[in-house]
Amino acid sequence: MRPEMTAASVESGPKSSSERSALARARLLRGLLPAMSLVLVLLAIAWLNPRAISYFGFSLMLNLAIPIALATIAQMFVIAGNELDLSIGTFVGFVGCVTATWLKEAPLVGVLILLGSIGVYALLGALIHLRNLPSIVVTLGMSFVWQGLAILILPKPGGKAPDWLLSLMAFKPPFVPFPIIAALLIAAVVHFGLMRTSYGVILRGSGGNAAALSRAGWSLLKTKIVLFALTGLFGVLSGMALIGITTSADANIGNGYTLLSIAGVILGGGEFVGGRVSPIGAVIGALTLALAASPLLTFMHIPPDWQVAANGAILIIVLAARVLISRKER
Amino acid sequence: MPEAGVDIIRLDGAEKHFGAATVDIIRLDGAEKHFGAVRALAGVDFHVGAGECVGLVGHNGAGKSTLMHMVAGTLVPDSGRIAVRGGIEDNYSVPRAQQLGIRCVFQELSLCPNLSVAENTRINHPALRGFGWRRKAADLIAAKLDEIFPGHSISAADIASDLSIGRRQMVEVARAFTVTQDPLELVILDEPTSSLDAHTAGQLLAFVRRFVAGGKSCILISHVLGEVLGNADRIVVMRDGKVVASDAAKAFDRDRLVTTMGGAAAREKIAAEIATQKPETGPLRVRARPARQQDGNELVAHAGEIIGLAGLAGHGQTDLLLAIFAAAARTKTGIEVTAPVALVAGDRQSDGIFPQWSIAQNIGIRSLARLRNGLLISPRREAELADFWQKKIGIRTPDMNSNIFSLSGGNQQKALFARALGSDAKIVLMDDPMRGVDIGTKLEVYDLVREEAGRGRTFLWYTTETEELDNCHHVYVFKNGRIVAKLGRDELTEEKIIQSSFGDAA
Numbered sequence: 001m002r003p004e005m006t007a008a009s010v011e012s013g014p015k016s017s018s019e020r021s022a023l024a025r026a027r028l029l030r031g032l033l034p035a036m037s038l039v040l041v042l043l044a045i046a047w048l049n050p051r052a053i054s055y056f057g058f059s060l061m062l063n064l065a066i067p068i069a070l071a072t073i074a075q076m077f078v079i080a081g082n083e084l085d086l087s088i089g090t091f092v093g094f095v096g097c098v099t100a101t102w103l104k105e106a107p108l109v110g111v112l113i114l115l116g117s118i119g120v121y122a123l124l125g126a127l128i129h130l131r132n133l134p135s136i137v138v139t140l141g142m143s144f145v146w147q148g149l150a151i152l153i154l155p156k157p158g159g160k161a162p163d164w165l166l167s168l169m170a171f172k173p174p175f176v177p178f179p180i181i182a183a184l185l186i187a188a189v190v191h192f193g194l195m196r197t198s199y200g201v202i203l204r205g206s207g208g209n210a211a212a213l214s215r216a217g218w219s220l221l222k223t224k225i226v227l228f229a230l231t232g233l234f235g236v237l238s239g240m241a242l243i244g245i246t247t248s249a250d251a252n253i254g255n256g257y258t259l260l261s262i263a264g265v266i267l268g269g270g271e272f273v274g275g276r277v278s279p280i281g282a283v284i285g286a287l288t289l290a291l292a293a294s295p296l297l298t299f300m301h302i303p304p305d306w307q308v309a310a311n312g313a314i315l316i317i318v319l320a321a322r323v324l325i326s327r328k329e330r
Numbered sequence: 331m332p333e334a335g336v337d338i339i340r341l342d343g344a345e346k347h348f349g350a351a352t353v354d355i356i357r358l359d360g361a362e363k364h365f366g367a368v369r370a371l372a373g374v375d376f377h378v379g380a381g382e383c384v385g386l387v388g389h390n391g392a393g394k395s396t397l398m399h400m401v402a403g404t405l406v407p408d409s410g411r412i413a414v415r416g417g418i419e420d421n422y423s424v425p426r427a428q429q430l431g432i433r434c435v436f437q438e439l440s441l442c443p444n445l446s447v448a449e450n451t452r453i454n455h456p457a458l459r460g461f462g463w464r465r466k467a468a469d470l471i472a473a474k475l476d477e478i479f480p481g482h483s484i485s486a487a488d489i490a491s492d493l494s495i496g497r498r499q500m501v502e503v504a505r506a507f508t509v510t511q512d513p514l515e516l517v518i519l520d521e522p523t524s525s526l527d528a529h530t531a532g533q534l535l536a537f538v539r540r541f542v543a544g545g546k547s548c549i550l551i552s553h554v555l556g557e558v559l560g561n562a563d564r565i566v567v568m569r570d571g572k573v574v575a576s577d578a579a580k581a582f583d584r585d586r587l588v589t590t591m592g593g594a595a596a597r598e599k600i601a602a603e604i605a606t607q608k609p610e611t612g613p614l615r616v617r618a619r620p621a622r623q624q625d626g627n628e629l630v631a632h633a634g635e636i637i638g639l640a641g642l643a644g645h646g647q648t649d650l651l652l653a654i655f656a657a658a659a660r661t662k663t664g665i666e667v668t669a670p671v672a673l674v675a676g677d678r679q680s681d682g683i684f685p686q687w688s689i690a691q692n693i694g695i696r697s698l699a700r701l702r703n704g705l706l707i708s709p710r711r712e713a714e715l716a717d718f719w720q721k722k723i724g725i726r727t728p729d730m731n732s733n734i735f736s737l738s739g740g741n742q743q744k745a746l747f748a749r750a751l752g753s754d755a756k757i758v759l760m761d762d763p764m765r766g767v768d769i770g771t772k773l774e775v776y777d778l779v780r781e782e783a784g785r786g787r788t789f790l791w792y793t794t795e796t797e798e799l800d801n802c803h804h805v806y807v808f809k810n811g812r813i814v815a816k817l818g819r820d821e822l823t824e825e826k827i828i829q830s831s832f833g834d835a836a
Contacts, residue, residue: 020488201452204444205442205444209444275442
């Protein structure tokens with residue numbers, strides 16, 4: 001799938017270097033867009049409630065941003081391979097239930113279950129590649145499987161997070177609130193892994209031009225398995241982080257994460273096809289959504305019922321801005 | 331640049347050209363390949379010697395690309411033998427080909443648009459890894475670009491999709507010549523200059539000569555015959571999935587090449603019939619100028635005429651047919667259409683067939699207005715239409731209500747013809763519809779087309795098979811989105827068409 005390639009093949013004359021630097025500028029502008037939307041939301045919060053801009057305020061406001069950021073990164077890996085994961089939300093819920101029960105009571109079994117669930121993700125990647133199935137359908141089906149398993153493990157809300165997880169998530173470093181450090185760490189690690197390493201190039205290339213990659217002798221089965229396994233891994237981290245914050249679990253706890261994670265990736269400058277993703281952007285997108293959803297609305301005295309609508313509005317505004325920039329590129 | 335372990339035998343003069351004494355880099359014996367019913371390669375013997383540049387020419391569908399895919403390891407022959415440097419390769423594959431130093435620059439661009447030039451280089455080099463690989467990849471590609479295309483102004487950090495198509499092709503060519511751990515022996519260049527301007531094309535061809543002079547080998551595929559004549563040591567001509575000539579480049583000139591490609595064998599002509607049928611010019615049906623036409627050439631079709639659209643594949647024929655189709659519904663500048671239009675799609679799987687529907691429904695869709703009974707479609711009339719055309723065009727099926735996929739490929743195509751011919755359309759556009767259809771079906775459809783033309787229908791027929799043009803009253807030859815020649819029935823020869831569509835002038 002190479003829409004640009006075919007569109008560009010119409011043009012004839014070589015682009016001059018000044019035109020290309022204009023393109024690079026537009027790309028930079030588009031890359032800054034997620035950061036600018038985050039700054040905008042922060043400014044709005046600062047204006048509405050200056051006291052929120054403090055160590056304590058950020059710790060509180062960004063509390064839930066860590067699991068959202070991790071789920072967004074998880075979603076980003078499948079999107080990098082031109083797939084979509086509609087089960088990440090219920091998967092996070094499932095992991096939460098395992099964390100609040102097995103991982104506390106029988107840590108070894110809990111760890112095995114979580115590793116096994118990452119293995120299931122890897123197998124899904126293999127299945128999707130080998131049988132050429134649409135990932136949307138497969139993961140939609142899996143979302144019911146994870147939900148069902150979560151309900152089996154924890155029929156009613158309860159359980160308790162392991163103590164080490166509680167103390168980790170309650171960690172209070174000096175000067176900079178923990179959620180910000182965590183977000184920086186996640187963004188840096190994934191950026192290095194996906195954008196800087198030599199195999200990261202192959203993973204992104206599988207989304208950009210799979211045929212070229214297989215002609216160069218790379219296994220597309222392997223790239224798909226790796227991408228899905230990474231999604232599973234970050235889904236597990238997200239579920240554990242979530243339980244570390246909420247202390248107890250509920251089978252439906254992660255249901256909102258599916259759409260939130262997709263929105264975060266797109267908000268962060270990613271595209272559904274073509275292997276164009278940005279880990280730093282995705283984390284910023286997740287932070288923006290987390291901030292805009294509840295704290296901003298609370299300060300604006302808007303009831304939480306409007307949370308989803310507010311997320312949607314942000315998404316539409318940012319995407320509209322991106323389209324405007326892209327149009328200038330032409 | 332690491333040398334291969336085997337000695338490179340350097341010979342000069344005529345000996346080199348015939349490859350008799352040299353070690354063959356690659357040799358294929360009796361390579362055959364079928365795609366469904368279509369035979370793409372019919373027992374081809376092909377070899378490339380060390381220090382040799384082999385030019386490969388042939389018409390569309392002659393089997394050049396299939397052969398090259400086998401050399402590069404992306405396709406496995408159904409039967410036949412592949413030997414590299416004398417050693418038989420039983421499990422030949424892309425990684426194996428790369429180990430042996432055989433690379434291919436494919437016709438369709440194979441860069442990842444989302445990656446930078448350096449990152450795209452990394453994809454072809456598993457050895458570019460570990461600490462500092464980005465720097466190494468960038469230096470590698472930049473050095474090669476400097477060597478082949480001095481003054482190229484491409485940065486290794488540029489994202490591929492930001493580059494023009496010509497620069498992308500330059501990157502792709504340069505990438506094929508970069509060397510890390512695997513040796514480099516043979517590079518296949520499939521239409522490497524198609525997107526390059528004259529200057530960069532010259533740079534590339536000069537580099538190829540230097541490369542070959544250094545004892546390496548090259549296969550050059552080009553539709554610009556002058557490039558092949560001027561740069562190849564030996565020229566291999568393919569036609570209909572076979573090698574029909576292989577000789578030193580010096581032994582060829584332009585005319586001999588064109589004649590060999592086209593086949594001198596006289597074919598049975600339907601010409602006589604067409605000539606007697608030639609109607610007194612009926613009313614004007616279509617007048618169209620291609621969007622990129624700069625001179626006054628335009629396509630004109632009258633009632634009862636069969637007009638051929640010829641030239642190399644993808645040179646604007648389909649675009650013009652689609653523009654005419656669109657102009658029938660909504661006025662378009664430069665195109666005049668005076669009667670209803672129907673289109674027979676070339677790619678029937680994606681553009682023609684409704685896969686879930688029956689044969690009868692697939693035929694009736696273009697004629698719904700006539701099949702209607704009140705608000706609903708009358709099953710009786712639909713069945714009548716389908717039965718009429720089943721008999722008329724000979725669709726071989728016991729039941730027209732079974733799914734369209736129960737038919738063979740040729741019969742599916744007949745159903746699509748029935749859809750167009752059964753409609754009220756006076757103009758039928760055909761977008762190379764007979765690709766991959768067996769000869770029996772073809773002859774039946776040709777008869778039908780001529781018969782319908784006799785009744786006043788107009789046919790605009792784009793075809794990549796030159797034989798089909800025998801059915802046409804006159805033929806427009808396309809090149810680069812423009813009409814470059816109009817040939818009447820009497821001047822229509824394959825040589826003439828090839829001559830026009832390969833014109834080096836443009």
